[in-house]
Every structure is written in C-alpha cells, then in structure tokens.
Amino acid sequence: MPANRRFLLSRRPHGTPVREDFSLVEQPVPSAPEGGFVVRNCYASLDPAQRGWMDDAPSYMPPIPLGDPVRATTIGVVAESRSPDFSVGDWVLGMNGLEDYSVNAAGGFTMKVDTSIVDSPSRYLSAMGAVGLTAYFGLIDVAKPQPGETLLVSGAAGAVGSAVGQIGKILGCRVIGIAGGAEKCRRLIDDYGFDVAIDYKGKSVEALSAEIGAAAPDGVNVVFENVGGDVMDAELLNLAMRARIVLCGLISEYNSPEKIGVRNLWRVLTTRSTIHGYLIMDYVDRFAEGGAQMAQWMAEGRLRIDEDVQVGLENAYDAFMRLFTGANTGKLVLKIADGL
Structure with a gap:
C-alpha cells in the first residue's frame, strides 16, 4: 500500500526557518469524500509567501495550522474521485499542501488544466501560473x-x-x-x-x-x-x-x-x-486571459521563464531555503512525483 508522505509545520519559525520547524511523516493515503476527490500531487510551487503563512499573524490568508502540511499551490492528477466534475486521470491545479496526496472537497477552487499545450505540467506553476x-x-x-x-x-x-x-x-x-x-x-x-x-x-x-x-x-x-x-x-x-x-x-x-x-x-x-x-x-477570474498572452509571448520567443526544479518531497526543506539564500535560478518548483 502506498503511503502519504506529508511535510508538516511542527512549530512556528522564529526568523529564518530551521529543519526542526518541520517534520516529514507517513500516513495512510486518504479516501475521496462524498462529492470530492483526491489529488496525487506531482509538482508544488515554492514561494516566499509561504514563509509569511507560517507565522501566527494576520495576513491575506490564515496561518498554516501547526501539524498541517505546508500550504502550496500544486499541480497533479486526480487519483480517486467521487465528484461528477472530476475524473481519475484529470490534471488539476489548486491550493493543496506539500504532500503526496491531497483531499479536495466539493465546491473548492481546484481547476482542470490542459497539460498538452505546455512542455511540462510545471509551467502551470511558473509562466502560466x-x-x-x-x-x-x-x-x-x-x-x-x-x-x-x-x-x-x-x-x-x-x-x-x-x-x-x-x-x-x-x-x-x-x-x-x-x-x-x-x-x-x-x-x-x-x-x-x-x-x-x-x-x-x-x-x-x-x-x-x-x-x-x-x-x-x-x-x-x-x-x-x-x-x-x-x-x-x-x-x-x-x-x-x-x-x-x-x-x-x-x-x-x-x-x-x-x-x-x-x-x-x-x-x-x-x-x-x-x-x-x-x-x-485579485485577478483569479482573469487567469485565462493572462495565461494566453504569456503562452503567446513564449511561443514567439519574446519571453523566457526559467524553472529551478528540485526533486523529492524529502528535500522540501533544502529546496524551500533556496529562496532565502539566493541559490534558486528561476521559478522554484518541487517535483514530488511523475503522476499516475
């Protein structure tokens, strides 16, 4: 049976995060709730904003609860579904966590994406994300x-x-x-x-x-x-x-x-x-408009978007810290899996 590895926030960082602020645990793979579905996360976005979400302080998003996985935008594949709108095998983009599998309830903000129009699904976390x-x-x-x-x-x-x-x-x-x-x-x-x-x-x-x-x-x-x-x-x-x-x-x-x-x-x-x-x-309802223009500029060779893809959920801490040491050489992405 596969396990669900989860990169959890164990305590609030004070200043620069250290390894002890996090823990990597294995738990059973979750089941899809009624009307919802389970996503097998393949790529996760690593961004400076995640550092702010780790603090217990007012912000535009609530703090990450202690014991929860670090919140992240991910792209992945539907692994199990009890939703009429999502089928197993669909590629989806949403706000999930640094974990192998994430539960998505009915009525969430996760959306289907067409990975056939990009050279890598990770493009939805960089140029078109x-x-x-x-x-x-x-x-x-x-x-x-x-x-x-x-x-x-x-x-x-x-x-x-x-x-x-x-x-x-x-x-x-x-x-x-x-x-x-x-x-x-x-x-x-x-x-x-x-x-x-x-x-x-x-x-x-x-x-x-x-x-x-x-x-x-x-x-x-x-x-x-x-x-x-x-x-x-x-x-x-x-x-x-x-x-x-x-x-x-x-x-x-x-x-x-x-x-x-x-x-x-x-x-x-x-x-x-x-x-x-x-x-x-504030611009979520216009993502299709912006994504189309970004894709056109890239196709014309007028826009270059580099990605720094780090591999392995077990390397999440080291990958995240690249943001603050200046080591990243493009949009920082963590590859978790290849998909189904």
Missing part, C-alpha cells in the same frame, strides 16, 4: 507603463522579477534590474534582455542610490518592488515625478524577527508618487 501572472497583471493592469518610461525591478533575477523585466521590454520600457551577485546580473542582461543590471550586494543605501541615479538620471517612472528594506530606500531616492510603485513583495522582511521598514517615504510625498499594494489573488 501565479508567478507569471503576478508579473503580467502587476505590470500591465496596475503599473500601466508607457513606451519610453523607465522601469526599475528589485529581486529582478527571481521568478517574478525576471518576467516583469521582460514584459517591460515588450511594452517598450527601458528596464533596470537590481539583483544579488555578478552571475545574477549577467543573467539579467544576457538571458532576459534588461538594459541595466545593478548588484546590490555590499552596498550602502547611498551607494546603491547613486548607482540607480547614474542609470536613470531623470528618475524611474515605475518601480516593481519585491524586496523592501535598504533596496527600496535606495529606489525611493530616485523616483521621477508621479512614479508608480507596485508593492508586490518584501522578501528582505520575511525572516526578520524585527521588521526593517523603509525610511525614505518622504520621496513619495515630494514626487506625488503612488504605492499600490498588489496581490495576484
């Missing part, structure tokens, strides 16, 4: 960049940031990316077509601000913010008049017991700029 569509809607719908404007992206070598920069180029922007380390900066230019890459490592706010200013002497019109902290402080010193800041993430804060914050918000006032808090969950 929340990551790619975060970049798409955050830039096109929220920032509304115009041709000739300067777009500044922090966390630019990450899964979202690299897509934002490339979409910005498609829309006719001049794109500056901030990333950590020479290799990531090389990738911004050579792989993703950014105009300028700036390495933030080892630089003070003043030094980083000066480098941004040299790259954008007239200021930046759009900031796509993924980092926060000192990086955001340096960016705020280089806003053009009426700049738009899309606040998508604050990864510098997630493992910090004491929040860092920003000190240069006065520049938002003096430049009459705006900051827009942004979550992809």
Whole structure:
C-alpha cells in the first residue's frame, strides 16, 4: 500500500526557518469524500509567501495550522474521485499542501488544466501560473507603463522579477534590474534582455542610490518592488515625478524577527508618487486571459521563464531555503512525483 508522505509545520519559525520547524511523516493515503476527490500531487510551487503563512499573524490568508502540511499551490492528477466534475486521470491545479496526496472537497477552487499545450505540467506553476501572472497583471493592469518610461525591478533575477523585466521590454520600457551577485546580473542582461543590471550586494543605501541615479538620471517612472528594506530606500531616492510603485513583495522582511521598514517615504510625498499594494489573488477570474498572452509571448520567443526544479518531497526543506539564500535560478518548483 502506498503511503502519504506529508511535510508538516511542527512549530512556528522564529526568523529564518530551521529543519526542526518541520517534520516529514507517513500516513495512510486518504479516501475521496462524498462529492470530492483526491489529488496525487506531482509538482508544488515554492514561494516566499509561504514563509509569511507560517507565522501566527494576520495576513491575506490564515496561518498554516501547526501539524498541517505546508500550504502550496500544486499541480497533479486526480487519483480517486467521487465528484461528477472530476475524473481519475484529470490534471488539476489548486491550493493543496506539500504532500503526496491531497483531499479536495466539493465546491473548492481546484481547476482542470490542459497539460498538452505546455512542455511540462510545471509551467502551470511558473509562466502560466501565479508567478507569471503576478508579473503580467502587476505590470500591465496596475503599473500601466508607457513606451519610453523607465522601469526599475528589485529581486529582478527571481521568478517574478525576471518576467516583469521582460514584459517591460515588450511594452517598450527601458528596464533596470537590481539583483544579488555578478552571475545574477549577467543573467539579467544576457538571458532576459534588461538594459541595466545593478548588484546590490555590499552596498550602502547611498551607494546603491547613486548607482540607480547614474542609470536613470531623470528618475524611474515605475518601480516593481519585491524586496523592501535598504533596496527600496535606495529606489525611493530616485523616483521621477508621479512614479508608480507596485508593492508586490518584501522578501528582505520575511525572516526578520524585527521588521526593517523603509525610511525614505518622504520621496513619495515630494514626487506625488503612488504605492499600490498588489496581490495576484485579485485577478483569479482573469487567469485565462493572462495565461494566453504569456503562452503567446513564449511561443514567439519574446519571453523566457526559467524553472529551478528540485526533486523529492524529502528535500522540501533544502529546496524551500533556496529562496532565502539566493541559490534558486528561476521559478522554484518541487517535483514530488511523475503522476499516475
């Protein structure tokens, strides 16, 4: 009999998560409830937001209960069904957990997907999933960049940031990316077509601000913010008049017991700029629209979405920590199984 391995949250992390915060257990494979179905998870998305869900603190989603598997978006195959809408063998995308098998009750948000139109099912966790569509809607719908404007992206070598920069180029922007380390900066230019890459490592706010200013002497019109902290402080010193800041993430804060914050918000006032808090969950009803455009750009060779696929549920902790060490080289995905 197969077992259901589950990567559980055993205690609340304090600062950077450690192995002891989690446990990998084996339990019986669950049965489908009346009207529901069981998914054999094949790939799971690993994202910085999961760190926030581990804290017992107010957020846009409830905290992960202790003893539950770490919540994750997964793509997998229906293994057993008592639902009229889902059949065994259907590929489905939904919010489940880091586990081999997940129970989906009737009336949930899991949706069928067509894996025949992608080179790997994992594409629904990257280019055509929340990551790619975060970049798409955050830039096109929220920032509304115009041709000739300067777009500044922090966390630019990450899964979202690299897509934002490339979409910005498609829309006719001049794109500056901030990333950590020479290799990531090389990738911004050579792989993703950014105009300028700036390495933030080892630089003070003043030094980083000066480098941004040299790259954008007239200021930046759009900031796509993924980092926060000192990086955001340096960016705020280089806003053009009426700049738009899309606040998508604050990864510098997630493992910090004491929040860092920003000190240069006065520049938002003096430049009459705006900051827009942004979550992809507001655009779920438009995923088909965004996914079609992302797929078209990739087919045309105008958009490159890299994936960093780590293998094995037993390696979930090491894979997750790649997000915070900067080791990941694209959208971080954990491969759990091949399917049925």
